[in-house]
Amino acid sequence: xxxxxxxxxxxxxxxxxxxxxxxxxxxxxxxxxxxxxxxxxxxxxxxxxxxxxxxxxxxxxxxxxxxxxxxxxxxxxxxxxxxxxxxxxxxxxxxxxxxxxxxxxxxxxxxxxxxxxxxxxxxxxxxxxxxxxxxxxxxx
Numbered sequence: 001x002x003x004x005x006x007x008x009x010x011x012x013x014x015x016x017x018x019x020x021x022x023x024x025x026x027x028x029x030x031x032x033x034x035x036x037x038x039x040x041x042x043x044x045x046x047x048x049x050x051x052x053x054x055x056x057x058x059x060x061x062x063x064x065x066x067x068x069x070x071x072x073x074x075x076x077x078x079x080x081x082x083x084x085x086x087x088x089x090x091x092x093x094x095x096x097x098x099x100x101x102x103x104x105x106x107x108x109x110x111x112x113x114x115x116x117x118x119x120x121x122x123x124x125x126x127x128x129x130x131x132x133x134x135x136x137x138x139x140x
Contacts, residue, residue: 005045015086017091023045029084030083031044031083032093034081036073036077044071055137057113058135061120062123064132072135076100080097098136100136110134113134120132
């Protein structure tokens with residue numbers, strides 16, 4: 001795990017699921033997924049989109065990089081995962097099932113995230129991938 005992610009995770013845990021710094025005022029969760037090869041739990045801080053009590057949506061943007069992030073491959077191999085979400089006071093660990101959105105559903109959800117957080121529009125312009133995957137996480 002790189003130092004940036006380690007610091008975000010520590011900040012997330014110290015502040016009831018509301019990290020500061022780069023992620024101040026952004027919705028952040030911790031994804032706990034099993035490694036596709038190792039089978040060991042890997043934790044990744046990610047921004048998410050959620051309306052009300054519906055599913056959480058995460059985005060395999062990799063900051064617009066040319067390939068999908070490792071955590072995306074882990075979810076494809078092991079779609080049963082968990083997330084940690086917090087309200088600034090308490091953190092809840094939630095078991096989830098991952099599903100990759102397709103076509104129009106993906107485009108609509110990604111556009112909503114990009115409208116709320118313009119860096120996601122930049123990631124989409126920057127990447128050489130056909131599209132940035134969007135993953136729905138549904139409570140199990």
